Amino acid sequence: QVLMGSVALRREKTMRVAGRPLVELPPRSVSVVQVELAAEDRAKYDRLEGAAARVVGGLLAAGALMEHYTTVLEIILRLRQVCDSGALCPDHLIAHLLADDALDALRAAAAAGGRGARGGGAQAGGAAKLGEAERARLLAHLEAAAGEECPVCLSQMEPPCITTCDHVFCRDCIATVIEGKGGVAPCPLCRRQLSLAHLLDLPPPP
Numbered sequence: 143q144v145l146m147g148s149v150a151l152r153r154e155k156t157m158r159v160a161g162r163p164l165v166e167l168p169p170r171s172v173s174v175v176q177v178e179l180a181a182e183d184r185a186k187y188d189r190l191e192g193a194a195a196r197v198v199g200g201l202l203a204a205g206a207l208m209e210h211y212t213t214v215l216e217i218i219l220r221l222r223q224v225c226d227s228g229a230l231c232p233d234h235l236i237a238h239l240l241a242d243d244a245l246d247a248l249r250a251a252a253a254a255g256g257r258g259a260r261g262g263g264a265q266a267g268g269a270a271k272l273g274e275a276e277r278a279r280l281l282a283h284l285e286a287a288a289g290e291e292c293p294v295c296l297s298q299m300e301p302p303c304i305t306t307c308d309h310v311f312c313r314d315c316i317a318t319v320i321e322g323k324g325g326v327a328p329c330p331l332c333r334r335q336l337s338l339a340h341l342l343d344l345p346p347p348p
């Protein structure tokens with residue numbers, strides 16, 4: 143926001159210039175068109191929707207929905223992508239959402255008190271305190287995301303690492319952010335408090 147504020151002007155459609163609306167928009171019209179998904183996309187959507195219901199239900203039951211809201215936003219994004227075309231949402235992107243033990247891990251993590259981590263200090267424990275299943279889930283996500291762009295430097299991650307809040311960055315980029323704040327900094331994507339102990343690296347190739 144700070145960056146955008148210095149390089150862009152904000153315009154809103156309610157703004158007026160010399161008494162006239164900045165943009166003259168026609169009245170909104172809404173038409174609902176029912177479409178039939180291709181069989182393959184329908185099957186993918188149903189699988190994803192089932193997994194989504196279990197993940198969100200588990201988080202709700204554990205009272206940890208807000209701690210994992212980025213997971214929920216990702217699920218909504220993936221569901222919408224599948225409605226456009228299953229090709230937008232390849233299996234490797236949703237594997238970590240669909241894997242049954244990933245769901246269990248998420249629930250276990252939520253049940254084990256994801257609550258209260260926000261606010262003062264970094265989340266207790268860091269990566270060393272992760273359960274086996276949660277660690278495996280994060281590493282699987284890191285592996286799948288390894289070729290993607292780092293949200294800090296916008297280049298391919300080199301080397302990639304993942305935070306305990308499930309966000310991937312270049313190891314150096316996120317370490318610089320954390321060290322620049324004296325050792326504890328909010329995650330650039332979800333604002334959870336991170337220290338270097340909350341970073342997980344890919345294991346070296348065998």
Ligand SMILES: [Zn+2]
Pocket residue numbers: 292293294295296297299300311312315
């Ligand atoms: Zn980077």
Ligand SMILES: [Zn+2]
Pocket residue numbers: 305307308309329330331332333334
């Ligand atoms: Zn995060």
